[in-house]
Amino acid sequence: xxxxxxIDLGTTNSAMAVVEGGSxxxxxxxxxxxxxxxxxxxxxxxxxxxGLLAKxxxxxxxxxTLYSIKRLIGxxxxxxxxxxxxxxxxxxxxxxxxxxxxxxxxxEYTPQEISAMILSKMKADAxxxxxxxxxEAVITVxxxxxxxxxxxxxxxxxxxxxNVRRIINEPTAAALAYGFNKxxxxxxxxxxxxxxxxxxxxxxxxxxxxxxxxxNGDTHLGGDDFDQIIIRxxxxxxxxxxxxxxxxxxxxxxxxxxxxxxxxxxLSTAMExxxxxxxxxxxxxxxxxxxxxxxxxxxxxxxGDLVAKTLEPTKKALADAKLSVSDINEVVLVxxxxxxxxxxxxxxxxxxxxxxxxxxxxxxxxxxxxxxGGVLQGDVKDVLLLDVTPLTFGIETMGGVRTPLIDRNTTIxxxxxxxxxxxxxxxxxxxxxxxxxxxxxxxxxKTLGRFILDGIPPSPRGIPQVEVTFDIDANGILxxxxxxxATNKEQSIRIEASTGLSKEEIEKMKKDAEVHADEDxxxxxxxxxxxxxxxxxxxxxxxxxxxxDKITADEKKPVEEKIEAxxxxxxxxxxxxxxxxxxxxxxxxxxxxxxxxxxAQAADSAKATTAEGGATPEGEAPKEEVKDAETKDSxDSAKATTxxxxxx
Amino acid sequence: xxxxxxxxxxxxxxxxxPIKESKKFFKKAEKHETKEEEYLLGWKRCxxxxxxxxxxxxxxxxxxxxxxKEDSALQILPVIDNFRSATEHVPEEQKEVPWVTGIMYxxxxxxxxxxxxxxxxMEVKIGDEFNPSLHEAIADNTKDEKEFSxxxxxxxxxGYKLGEKVxxxxxxxVE
Numbered sequence: 015x016x017x018x019x020x021i022d023l024g025t026t027n028s029a030m031a032v033v034e035g036g037s038x039x040x041x042x043x044x045x046x047x048x049x050x051x052x053x054x055x056x057x058x059x060x061x062x063x064x065g066l067l068a069k070x071x072x073x074x075x076x077x078x079t080l081y082s083i084k085r086l087i088g089x090x091x092x093x094x095x096x097x098x099x100x101x102x103x104x105x106x107x108x109x110x111x112x113x114x115x116x117x118x119x120x121x122e123y124t125p126q127e128i129s130a131m132i133l134s135k136m137k138a139d140a141x142x143x144x145x146x147x148x149x150e151a152v153i154t155v156x157x158x159x160x161x162x163x164x165x166x167x168x169x170x171x172x173x174x175x176x177n178v179r180r181i182i183n184e185p186t187a188a189a190l191a192y193g194f195n196k197x198x199x200x201x202x203x204x205x206x207x208x209x210x211x212x213x214x215x216x217x218x219x220x221x222x223x224x225x226x227x228x229x230n231g232d233t234h235l236g237g238d239d240f241d242q243i244i245i246r247x248x249x250x251x252x253x254x255x256x257x258x259x260x261x262x263x264x265x266x267x268x269x270x271x272x273x274x275x276x277x278x279x280x281l282s283t284a285m286e287x288x289x290x291x292x293x294x295x296x297x298x299x300x301x302x303x304x305x306x307x308x309x310x311x312x313x314x315x316x317x318g319d320l321v322a323k324t325l326e327p328t329k330k331a332l333a334d335a336k337l338s339v340s341d342i343n344e345v346v347l348v349x350x351x352x353x354x355x356x357x358x359x360x361x362x363x364x365x366x367x368x369x370x371x372x373x374x375x376x377x378x379x380x381x382x383x384x385x386x387g388g389v390l391q392g393d394v395k396d397v398l399l400l401d402v403t404p405l406t407f408g409i410e411t412m413g414g415v416r417t418p419l420i421d422r423n424t425t426i427x428x429x430x431x432x433x434x435x436x437x438x439x440x441x442x443x444x445x446x447x448x449x450x451x452x453x454x455x456x457x458x459x460k461t462l463g464r465f466i467l468d469g470i471p472p473s474p475r476g477i478p479q480v481e482v483t484f485d486i487d488a489n490g491i492l493x494x495x496x497x498x499x500a501t502n503k504e505q506s507i508r509i510e511a512s513t514g515l516s517k518e519e520i521e522k523m524k525k526d527a528e529v530h531a532d533e534d535x536x537x538x539x540x541x542x543x544x545x546x547x548x549x550x551x552x553x554x555x556x557x558x559x560x561x562x563d564k565i566t567a568d569e570k571k572p573v574e575e576k577i578e579a580x581x582x583x584x585x586x587x588x589x590x591x592x593x594x595x596x597x598x599x600x601x602x603x604x605x606x607x608x609x610x611x612x613x614a615q616a617a618d619s620a621k622a623t624t625a626e627g628g629a630t631p632e633g634e635a636p637k638e639e640v641k642d643a644e645t646k647d648s649x650d651s652a653k654a655t656t657x658x659x660x661x662x
Numbered sequence: 663x664x665x666x667x668x669x670x671x672x673x674x675x676x677x678x679x680p681i682k683e684s685k686k687f688f689k690k691a692e693k694h695e696t697k698e699e700e701y702l703l704g705w706k707r708c709x710x711x712x713x714x715x716x717x718x719x720x721x722x723x724x725x726x727x728x729x730x731k732e733d734s735a736l737q738i739l740p741v742i743d744n745f746r747s748a749t750e751h752v753p754e755e756q757k758e759v760p761w762v763t764g765i766m767y768x769x770x771x772x773x774x775x776x777x778x779x780x781x782x783x784m785e786v787k788i789g790d791e792f793n794p795s796l797h798e799a800i801a802d803n804t805k806d807e808k809e810f811s812x813x814x815x816x817x818x819x820x821g822y823k824l825g826e827k828v829x830x831x832x833x834x835x836v837e
Contacts, residue, residue: 035711058812063794070794073801074812074836264801265818268833293747301751392704 018179018387019140019151022187022380023129023167025084026209028052029380030136032144033388038191038381043139049376050139054131055079056119064135076104078118080128082210085233086114087125087170088163095233126166130173137174151176152387154379157183157215157229179390185215186224187382188346191373195224200343201335205361205369207324208349210236214328216335216342228334230327235320237351243316244274248289248306256302258295266294270304281310282353314356321360328364345369350376401426404520407484407492410447410456412437413541419484422452422524426490431483433499435476443468444480446496448509452527454534460523467496467505475552536589543592547584550596551577554603557610564613565606573602732829735781735822738772739830743819745769776822784821786832790814796821798831811837 017032019041027049031038043050045066053068056078063071072079082103089096091109100107106117115122133151140148155167164181171178182190185204189195194202197219206213213231217224248270249260260266273289280287286309294304332339345365351357352375361369373381387393402425408418411434419430436444445466451459470478479499486492497504527534554577558570576599583591749769752762784796792799792812800818814834821832 034715035708039715057794058792067794070798070831071792072799074792074799265835268800292744293751296751301747392700393707 016147016149017144018384018391019137019148019176020187020380020383020385020387021133021136021151021153021171022184022377022383023084023133023153023155023170024052024208024379025082025211026052028132028136029377030140031377031380031384032140033384033391033393036388036393038384038388040377040380041140041143043136044142050132050136051081052083052129052132053079053081054083054118054128060119062131064131078105080105080116080118083116083125083128086116087129088159088166089114124166126170127173129167129170133171133174133176137176149175149177150179150387152180152182152383152390153178154184154187154383155181156213157185157226158213158231159183180386182383182386183215183224183226184213184348184379185217185226185229185346187379187386188348189217189219189224190382190385191378192344192346192370194344194346195219195222197343201227201337201341202344202346203328203331203342203365204346204348205324205328205352206231206348207351207357208236209238209351210234212236212324212327214324214331216331216337218335227337228331230331230334232323232327235323237349239320240278240317240351240354241271241274243320244278244308244313245270247308247316248274248304251306252294252304255306256297258297258302260295260304263295266304269294273304277308278313278354281308281313282355285310310355317354317356321354321356324357325360325364339365342367346378347371347375348378401490403486403490405450405523406452407462407486408449408459409434409482409494410449412545414456415538415541416449416451416454416456416459419482420486426486427488429483429485431481434480434482436470436473436478436480437475439475440472441475441478442470442472444470444496446482446494446505446507448492448494448507451523453530454538458526458530458534462492462509463494463507465494465496465505465507467498467503469501469503470498471500474556476549540587540589540592543589543596544584547580547592547596550599550603551580551584554599554606557603557606561606561610564610569606569609573599573606576602728824731779731781732824732827735776735779735824735829738776739822742769742772742776745772746820780825781829782823784823784828784832786814786817786821786834788814788816792834792836794831796828796831797834797836799836800833802835813837 017034020031020033020038022029028051029040029049031040033039040048042048043065047066050065051069053065053072055063055068055071055075057063057071057075068079072081082099085095085099086107090112091107091114096107096114108115108117108122110122110124113124115124116128117123118128133153137148137151151171153167153171155164159167168178168181184206185202186195188204188206189202194200199220200218202217202219204213204215204217206215211231211233212235213229215229216227218227219225245267252258252260260270269291273291277287277289286307289304289306289308291304293301295302332342342365345361345367347358347361347369352361352369352371358369358371402423403420404422406418406422407420408416411417417432419432420428434444443466445464447456447464448462449456449459450462453459467480470480481497481499483495483497484492485495492509493506494509495504495506554573558565558573576595580592580595580599583595586592745765746769749762749766756762786797790813792814797814802816813836815837816835817832818835819830819833821828822830
């Protein structure tokens with residue numbers, strides 16, 4: 015059972031994806047790119063070129079380089095769109111059998127045959143990448159495509175050797191990619207601002223069907239128009255600076271075009287971008303450089319009208335669907351241009367809600383097509399849809415710190431275990447305080463539950479091993495278990511999925527964590543430093559007690575001094591001083607350790623010569639090991655000790 | 663007479679009841695078996711997908727090094743292009759001036775870094791046959807060409823390979 019290829023057959027660019035392991039992935043083409051230009055050409059040597067190669071030679075071969083075929087497929091020659099394209103496109107378009115044909119080389123082709131060439135390449139590249147044959151596909155089309163256009167697109171697939179299982183609408187595919195097809199009675203607006211066209215669609219989702227209520231748009235408004243405006247501005251600015259008109263210089267124009275696109279992209283994240291093109295041209299006075307700054311606010315001023323232009327069709331689409339803005343439950347963004355902050359803000363303002371852009375807007379349609387393929391194949395079953403936990407789960411550990419067990423955005427079902435220990439000597443029980451949230455301190459998170467595991471045999475602190483397991487099943491039910499590895503005694507608690515947190519509450523918790531991130535980090539650091547100090551004091555005092563008279567009073571004195579010094583500062587607020595004191599005590603304590611170790615070695619080599627001779631010193635310094643293990647426990651934050659004090 | 667018939671029917675029904683129940687039970691069992699097989703196959707497919715994905719990721723990891731090199735090289739190349747423009751514009755009589763030669767040495771440094779990382783310049787000459795696998799044609803509107811002979815008339819930007827892969831086609835004017 016081979017994979018069904020999901021294909022976004024775009025006007026300017028195409029993309030493809032398949033479902034693997036339940037989720038869709040974009041397949042790169044042979045050139046290693048995630049999108050393929052929708053271009054075909056016949057070279058001078060009669061070689062057929064597809065995609066990037068066709069693009070590279072387009073300038074030398076305008077009559078035989080075909081693009082934007084999607085504007086012609088399934089249309090009649092008399093259609094307004096065709097008549098418009100006749101004037102704009104450099105290749106020959108002729109009337110044929112009521113439809114159209116294009117001329118490439120000395121032959122005529124139907125648009126289906128041309129699109130089939132693109133689909134063929136995608137099919138071949140996918141087969142190579144995946145290592146398996148592809149015979150079936152799901153291809154997307156604009157929601158406004160009529161029967162003839164859909165039929166022609168299906169034909170194109172068949173000519174390419176693909177059994178087209180479904181032709182689905184682009185906005186529907188986008189909604190699928192977000193899983194919105196699972197919603198009940200919701201209205202979704204899909205705002206698609208691509209390279210050359212703008213499409214707005216209003217969808218209604220109910221009972222697993224997606225219905226297109228209305229569509230509108232502008233077939234000649236897209237990212238390219240935005241680029242043109244920036245290019246115009248650059249040329250005008252340069253004219254002001256140098257009195258030279260670069261629009262006449264095609265070589266400079268090429269550089270300006272690339273610089274404009276680069277600046278546009280940069281300004282989606284930065285507030286200003288520098289356009290830096292040295293030696294852009296030369297005149298009688300020598301070389302000239304194109305260096306200017308474009309700020310985001312200037313860019314927004316320049317393209318503001320274009321963005322505003324998208325709102326008219328949007329209003330019309332809503333009116334046609336007999337809906338108001340407040341009826342829309344979700345907004346989905348498609349197309350690279352929607353990354354521009356001005357577009358995002360405009361859309362958010364218009365609809366009064368945050369649009370969905372978490373799925374790559376250049377790829378979302380192909381991914382949705384792949385999902386449709388997966389559904390047809392049974393790869394994507396309702397019963398197999400997996401969730402993620404929106405917030406982190408953890409427990410409270412020594413000092414009131416939150417130790418995470420399961421990170422947020424972990425796919426469930428899942429299970430995670432970690433071993434913890436006790437904070438004080440002879441601690442008879444541990445309290446497991448289950449938390450949910452993103453803050454570093456336990457008290458700032460939500461308590462989901464608590465329970466106590468008792469019957470821990472008396473032992474020095476840090477010795478008992480309590481394995482805590484968090485298990486979330488497919489229904490989101492959390493089971494937390496604590497088991498004493500010595501006695502095998504265990505205790506557990508079950509927490510229902512309904513933590514009662516709404517989407518807004520979850521967002522707020524995440525935001526809070528971000529806002530408090532720095533101070534939380536400091537608090538946690540402070541507590542970890544104190545914990546470490548405590549543990550070091552404990553283990554050092556114990557080691558010295560156990561060593562007895564193996565260490566002289568003189569040797570003990572510097573260590574005792576450091577212990578006293580650390581005791582004085584450890585409850586204060588200065589982390590740096592605590593760390594420093596801890597370090598100093600550590601160094602002194604190590605000297606004792608070294609001495610004991612050497613002494614043990616000497617004792618053993620004496621023993622070894624008398625005994626079997628195979629005895630190794632490593633195992634013979636139990637005091638040293640105990641010390642190391644405990645130091646590791648305290649400094650290794652993964653093995654934080656539980657705070658017993660809370661249970662009382 | 664009807665009483666007897668009723669009792670007969672009752673007896674017949676009672677005899678049939680366990681058979682009916684068994685049939686229902688077996689039908690159910692069959693359904694469950696089919697579902698079971700479907701789930702097992704689905705699970706196996708999922709595991710296989712995961713294994714294949716892992717393998718692809720491992721391949722990608724290996725090529726990640728190359729990809730990063732390519733990415734870095736592509737960012738450095740425009741800088742080298744501009745260095746070349748700069749040195750090309752130096753008036754002949756200034757070419758030996760120390761600060762000019764200094765800049766040329768800096769250019770050489772950048773070029774050496776690329777070479778050391780496996781990035782090589784492609785040989786492109788005027789008169790070569792245009793090949794879209796290696797070259798990218800750009801417009802030159804100082805001429806009014808409607809017919810192209812497919813020969814390279816000017817080399818605007820050099821092309822580069824990383825190993826065998828063309829990472830940047832040479833930008834040329836075709837006449």
